[in-house]
Amino acid sequence: MNGLPRVVTIAWCLTDASARGPARRLSHAAITAAAIEVADDQGLGAVTMARVAQRLGFTTMALYRYVSTKAELLLLMADAAVALPDLKVERGEGASGLRRWADAVRDAHRAHPWLAEVPRASTSAMMPNSARMTDLALRALDGLPLTAPEKLATVLALSGLAAFYADVERSMAAEPTEAIDPDALAPFVGALAASCPDVAALTASGEFVNTTGADDSWVEQQYAFSVAALLAGLPSAAE
Amino acid sequence: MNGLPRVVTIAWCLTDASARGPARRLSHAAITAAAIEVADDQGLGAVTMARVAQRLGFTTMALYRYVSTKAELLLLMADAAVALPDLKVERGEGASGLRRWADAVRDAHRAHPWLAEVPRASTSAMMPNSARMTDLALRALDGLPLTAPEKLATVLALSGLAAFYADVERSMAAEPTEAIDPDALAPFVGALAASCPDVAALTASGEFVNTTGADDSWVEQQYAFSVAALLAGLPSAAE
DNA sequence: ACCTGAACACCGTTCAAGT
């Protein structure tokens, strides 16, 4: 037996404000917001206790009054980044609501491309915004012929797909993916032909390795296709 | 226009062995293997240029003769970790083959729980073992009424789901998830009730927050359910 | 009780030097 993770009580504001001593000049919200600014601007790798503190005009060590570890700060950032979008879901709406819900999750990841880089922690699900997002999805699933674990699996899988494709998009944007010179590609195609006939065929037709430069739409289509498949398959998976 | 990423040519052994100078006393394979040992033993966070070199009996800087950056080493590790399992897939086998394929991907992630932590790079798809895995899945999909992008989406989504659930499993194992004291849970349930009625209901029935200690089987069931739904929904998503 | 300054034990990566 043990208590709630400390960061959960922080995020839900379940901790009593300490009464004694000098007034606090920082706050979890301010620290989290500053860290998100850094991550949005320069990537998660640039999120440093020193850099966050500097942006707030404080010393690095001042942060440790509010956060006991950098991992805790990352959890706060991740939860703040999935703050509820403008999304209304009808109770029992089903597939159409879930599709819009997945799009909202994806939008959050697009707005904060570093989200997928934050190490997953089992605590995440108990954080307020994550819980609210889950709640919306469960609302859409209400009344459907699925067990509770099946509903949770649906929610997890959908958010997993949304996060996954958003991260694919991020990784493509990160490496500018200039078109690869066909001459440079030749030895690679040769190696492929030997052990990967099906991939080699796709590569030859230009559908595997991107030889034409940036190409945004296909990730969108693949995401839409995957979500559509998952949603369409729910009834038969439940049998 | 530019050439193949350097790490791709390394992984496919497309670089000419340098002839002149002292014989090389290290190799990419040895370095990658040592790094994987470190990651398996102590987690990806413990993978340090210094620690890898030490395990091999070399100086840290010796590694930079073989790898131009730590990110490159991580790519080599990730690809080596998905080395082909003992998996036969019939051409055009369809759903049953894809399910076993997804299980194989998941097994790789279970054997190397740090896999999901390796930052995704667009280069990954061109690495040899990744390509071979993709090839197997395409083999199972051959002849099905799906376009090439739809087939790739299926492969991506399946591997995404396998990786996702393996990472969920890892994160649960990382935080020992002792049962949470009901008394400590009470204020959390109270907060939930206000903004998350559906999640609160699940929590009350013990299906959301784990209040009973370790619980492996539900991740397995949720993974199986998600994959089943995705596979079952393929035909209707393709229409 | 907050916040600071100095310090510790690390990182990845560079560069000139040895062989």
Add this chain to the structure above:
DNA sequence: ACCTGAACACCGTTCAAGT
């Protein structure tokens, strides 16, 4: 050409000290 030693500019986190 390989490999080493020393150095650089960082990290997260600690601890004692100020207010």
